[in-house]
Amino acid sequence: MKRIQRRSFLKQLAFGGSESDLSKARLEPGALRRAEPQTLICIFLRGGADTLNMVIPYADDQYYKVRPSLAIAAPSLSKPGASLRITDHYAFHPKMRPLLPIFKDGRMAVVQGVGTDNTSGSHFEAQDQVEHGESEGRKLNGGWLGRYLRSCGSAGTPLSAVAIGHSLPEALRGAPCASALSSLDEVELKMPPEDKANVTAALSKLYSSDIDMLGRAGKSTIDLLSRVAKLQKSHYRPAPGSVYPDSEFGSSLKEVARLIKADVGLEVACIDHNNWDTHFFQGSADGLQASNIEDLSCGLGAFYQDIEKQLDRVSILVMTEFGRRIYENSSMGTDHGRGFAMFIIGGKTKGGRVIGDLPHLSENGSDDPLQYIVGPSGLAVRLDYRSVLAELIQDVLGVQDVAGIFPGLQWQRIGLT
Numbered sequence: 001m002k003r004i005q006r007r008s009f010l011k012q013l014a015f016g017g018s019e020s021d022l023s024k025a026r027l028e029p030g031a032l033r034r035a036e037p038q039t040l041i042c043i044f045l046r047g048g049a050d051t052l053n054m055v056i057p058y059a060d061d062q063y064y065k066v067r068p069s070l071a072i073a074a075p076s077l078s079k080p081g082a083s084l085r086i087t088d089h090y091a092f093h094p095k096m097r098p099l100l101p102i103f104k105d106g107r108m109a110v111v112q113g114v115g116t117d118n119t120s121g122s123h124f125e126a127q128d129q130v131e132h133g134e135s136e137g138r139k140l141n142g143g144w145l146g147r148y149l150r151s152c153g154s155a156g157t158p159l160s161a162v163a164i165g166h167s168l169p170e171a172l173r174g175a176p177c178a179s180a181l182s183s184l185d186e187v188e189l190k191m192p193p194e195d196k197a198n199v200t201a202a203l204s205k206l207y208s209s210d211i212d213m214l215g216r217a218g219k220s221t222i223d224l225l226s227r228v229a230k231l232q233k234s235h236y237r238p239a240p241g242s243v244y245p246d247s248e249f250g251s252s253l254k255e256v257a258r259l260i261k262a263d264v265g266l267e268v269a270c271i272d273h274n275n276w277d278t279h280f281f282q283g284s285a286d287g288l289q290a291s292n293i294e295d296l297s298c299g300l301g302a303f304y305q306d307i308e309k310q311l312d313r314v315s316i317l318v319m320t321e322f323g324r325r326i327y328e329n330s331s332m333g334t335d336h337g338r339g340f341a342m343f344i345i346g347g348k349t350k351g352g353r354v355i356g357d358l359p360h361l362s363e364n365g366s367d368d369p370l371q372y373i374v375g376p377s378g379l380a381v382r383l384d385y386r387s388v389l390a391e392l393i394q395d396v397l398g399v400q401d402v403a404g405i406f407p408g409l410q411w412q413r414i415g416l417t
Contacts, residue, residue: 009024010144026080033070038397039260041269041316042145042171044131045296047191047276048123050324050334052379053284054096054293055110055354059088062361070284081285088355094285095294106185107304107311108345111388111414112356115279115322115339115381123277126321131170133386133406142174143403144386145268149175149399157263162259164252172270185257242305245298249273253303260307260314276320282333304345311346315396319343319385325378326361343386348417355381355414373378387411 057063058074060409072093075085083091084100090110092100102108117136118126129136133144140147145161149172154160156176163169163180172178236258244250249271256269273296282289300316307314339359345351359380390402390411402411 012249020184023207023293028283030320035381036380037265037313039147039266039269039310039314039335040145040397041256041271042168042391043273043300043316043318044127045277045318045320046127046272046274047320048125048126048322048336049292049320049340050278050282051320052324053282054093055086055112055341056091056093057084057088057089057358058085058091058105058317059289060358060361066327066361068328068330070282070334072284078206086121087354089358093290093293095290096297098297102301102304102345106352107349108343109349109351109416110354111342111344111383112354112358113379113382114319114342114388115379115382115383116358116385118322121322121336123321128170130321130385132173132318133171133389135384135386136262136355138408142360143171144389145171145270146178147405148397149178149268149401151404152267152397152399154241154267157265159259159264161268162256162266163268164255165272166346167306169270169272173270175268177255178268181255185261186254205399209376212241222341232236238302238306239308242300243301244302244306245295247299249295250302253299254306257306260310263359274339278324279333279335280331282328299343315344315346315349315392317342317392323378332333339379339381342385344388344392344416350415355416383385383412383414384409387414388416391416 049212050259053067053070053072057073058072066069072091073079073082075091076082081094082096084097084101084102085091092103099108100123105112116126117128118129119136122127129145131143133147134139134140139394146249149161152177158177161172161175161178163172163178165180165182165204168178168180236254238244238254244254254265256271259269273292275291276292278289281287284290296318300318303316304311319342320340323337324334325337327334329335359382361379386409390406391407391413393399394402394415399405402409
């Protein structure tokens with residue numbers, strides 16, 4: 001999908017996604033605010049994140065045998081670089097400290113052994129499948145988020161679904177309306193500052209009547225622009241204690257927080273976090289992957305603090321396209337694997353738990369660590385990734401038409417709520 005340009009964007013503000021046909025206008029008064037608003041934040045770790053070194057099974061001796069140089073040390077108060085205990089079996093990577101209080105507060109859950117039935121080992125194929133919400137070999141129309149937005153009766157404004165960046169992800173394909181934005185500052189009428197008040201007043205007078213469709217759309221658009229203007233970057237102050245990392249990811253999360261607080265009817269926001277393909281010199285407590293983990297964790301920690309008052313209507317999903325191999329390779333990295341862990345954060349999530357058992361720590365669940373397997377292996381997939389998405393949609397977000405979003409899926413409940 002191409003990025004929506006400013007002119008098209010403002011037209012869509014008024015006409016709910018249509019640029020040329022006024023008969024398609026559908027923005028009613030109050031359409032920017034749902035009766036029970038829910039916002040889903042989807043964070044995609046592109047490149048195949050090694051979640052085995054994010055949620056560490058420190059109680060399993062096999063973990064330290066298969067990763068002699070990459071393993072993260074067991075929890076310890078005195079050992080530098082030690083992992084952070086979360087259960088009797090698992091610990092967080094030391095760079096995930098900002099997420100520790102969220103987990104302990106019961107607002108964050110980890111789901112183990114998640115994956116797809118794709119065995120290609122291809123980033124492109126795996127990402128495409130996950131974003132479309134498919135099983136291997138079955139092609140569905142649109143992305144899973146696009147179908148979700150249609151099923152929940154989305155207001156269909158350009159700020160109902162937003163990707164922070166320069167293009168829309170495949171997951172949003174087929175949405176009633178979606179926009180790609182680098183900054184909320186793009187959502188404004190471009191004119192000299194001295195003219196802005198006069199122009200706004202003139203537009204308000206022009207659309208003073210809500211008798212016809214155009215009047216209602218115009219008033220809603222002016223209302224939205226007014227609310228957004230109050231949270232322009234120069235005026236925005238995150239909540240006390242919320243310090244975003246100085247990174248693209250940190251800036252993206254801050255933009256989403258601004259959208260949530262602007263009360264513009266945000267239903268879905270997508271953010272990519274890149275560079276998780278750690279074939280070489282992955283590192284352990286420090287290094288390439290640790291830097292990514294730190295950026296992810298600091299960003300999520302700041303975002304959590306910033307929108308904590310709105311958390312009961314916000315859910316955060318963190319996922320990747322596939323995990324990594326269990327065994328480290330000869331380049332002190334990890335190759336493409338299968339199973340991985342998902343993270344869910346939110347006010348309605350029954351967190352403080354690691355859901356599901358970690359599959360046996362040998363390739364593809366085999367007891368023979370030297371077994372050669374053609375194609376990607378790694379942690380066995382115990383849970384179809386769509387089961388997590390389906391339960392999140394139905395039990396947390398309150399949309400019952402899961403069959404319309406994932407046709408033919410026989411999904412397994414895992415107990416998110």
